[in-house]
Amino acid sequence: MKVLVTGGAGFIGSNFIRYMVDKYPNYQIVNLDKLTYAGNLSNLKDIENKPNYKFVKGDISDRPFIHQLFEDEQFDYVLNFAAESHVDRSISDPEIFIKTNVLGTQVLLDAAKTYQVKKYLQISTDEVYGTLGDTGYFTEETPLAPNSPYSASKAGADLLVRAYHETYGLPVNITRCSNNYGPYHFPEKLIPLMIINALNDKPLPVYGDGLNVRDWLHVFDHCQAIDLVLHIGQVGEVYNIGGNNERTNIEVVKVILKELGKSESLIKFVDDRLGHDRRYAIDATKLRTKLGWKPKYSFEEGIKQTIQWYLNNKDWWENIISGDYQQYYEKQYSKR
Numbered sequence: 001m002k003v004l005v006t007g008g009a010g011f012i013g014s015n016f017i018r019y020m021v022d023k024y025p026n027y028q029i030v031n032l033d034k035l036t037y038a039g040n041l042s043n044l045k046d047i048e049n050k051p052n053y054k055f056v057k058g059d060i061s062d063r064p065f066i067h068q069l070f071e072d073e074q075f076d077y078v079l080n081f082a083a084e085s086h087v088d089r090s091i092s093d094p095e096i097f098i099k100t101n102v103l104g105t106q107v108l109l110d111a112a113k114t115y116q117v118k119k120y121l122q123i124s125t126d127e128v129y130g131t132l133g134d135t136g137y138f139t140e141e142t143p144l145a146p147n148s149p150y151s152a153s154k155a156g157a158d159l160l161v162r163a164y165h166e167t168y169g170l171p172v173n174i175t176r177c178s179n180n181y182g183p184y185h186f187p188e189k190l191i192p193l194m195i196i197n198a199l200n201d202k203p204l205p206v207y208g209d210g211l212n213v214r215d216w217l218h219v220f221d222h223c224q225a226i227d228l229v230l231h232i233g234q235v236g237e238v239y240n241i242g243g244n245n246e247r248t249n250i251e252v253v254k255v256i257l258k259e260l261g262k263s264e265s266l267i268k269f270v271d272d273r274l275g276h277d278r279r280y281a282i283d284a285t286k287l288r289t290k291l292g293w294k295p296k297y298s299f300e301e302g303i304k305q306t307i308q309w310y311l312n313n314k315d316w317w318e319n320i321i322s323g324d325y326q327q328y329y330e331k332q333y334s335k336r
């Protein structure tokens with residue numbers, strides 16, 4: 001099988017590539033990534049010379065390039081992880097989110113249709129469902145009601161995937177997962193940001209009252225779920241993936257401080273994110289009952305291992321936070 005993974009130099013994509021390269025030595029895995037600020041080939045240093053792995057630099061919204069790549073490689077499976085993924089950045093600069101997340105998806109769908117791939121899998125997010133009150137869960141039937149430019153662009157992409165299935169019979173799946181955490185998570189996101197700031201004795205910026213609730217999914221459990229959907233997911237279906245680990249942001253921050261032996265006085269409440277969704281929670285019953293998925297990680301165990309990973313891989317994150325990211329960080333939090 002020849003497999004295209006787009007966005008494979010990012011957080012989840014790189015974990016997925018490592019999982020696939022090890023688990024399926026007979027598959028050829030091609031990683032296509034534009035290497036934006038979030039793409040980092042050092043995420044894959046340990047596997048870059050494996051015979052069943054290859055990296056190609058490129059943009060999913062570059063139509064001629066994508067069609068040529070599909071012509072040359074004749075992929076069996078396409079998994080689209082490539083995206084602009086940070087909600088805060090989508091609030092200050094939405095346009096690139098539409099270009100990559102919506103147009104880029106449509107370009108890939110066209111190529112998948114022209115070259116008759118066996119399966120196209122779109123990696124989406126629970127954020128397309130909008131926000132929940134104190135109770136209830138997102139199921140695959142929950143109407144789409146995205147609230148940020150990021151989630152709107154992901155919802156737009158999901159609808160195109162659905163349309164290519166309904167209109168052209170393209171064999172597709174969509175997965176919608178909750179917040180991932182684990183190794184190689186880019187330092188702008190909540191968990192790595194808090195770990196790194198705590199290690200550096202810098203303030204930990206927490207939005208609003210800190211009571212927004214997220215459902216945390218270990219990235220290794222996510223990779224296993226995607227593997228199942230790719231191989232045995234019913235064509236045309238959507239599958240929700242959630243860790244059943246609901247935590248308020250402030251709870252997460254306190255666990256990190258406790259694990260690192262740091263004081264809660266480092267917590268600094270900052271102005272809330274515009275349009276900040278209050279609660280996300282996933283009902284993953286379909287994935288469990290129909291495809292037999294079982295997550296391995298409890299949040300308590302997963303967060304300990306993740307903190308340990310950041311302690312063991314200082315070079316990885318120090319390289320990132322010393323570059324352009326530093327300017328972004330200062331712009332984002334200096335006014336608060």
Ligand code: NAD
Nearest residue numbers: 007009010011012034035036038039059060082083125180
């Ligand atoms: P990430 O930002 O870490 O990685 C995205 C990758 O896509 C980067 O390597 C980047 O260089 C690449 N990319 C961006 N634009 C591109 C383009 N035009 N062409 C080719 N490559 C491009 O993101 P992530 O956290 O790994 O998320 C992966 C996918 O999972 C995304 O589609 C995201 O919407 C979805 N998702 C993520 C989470 C999460 O908690 N991280 C939750 C739900 C859904």
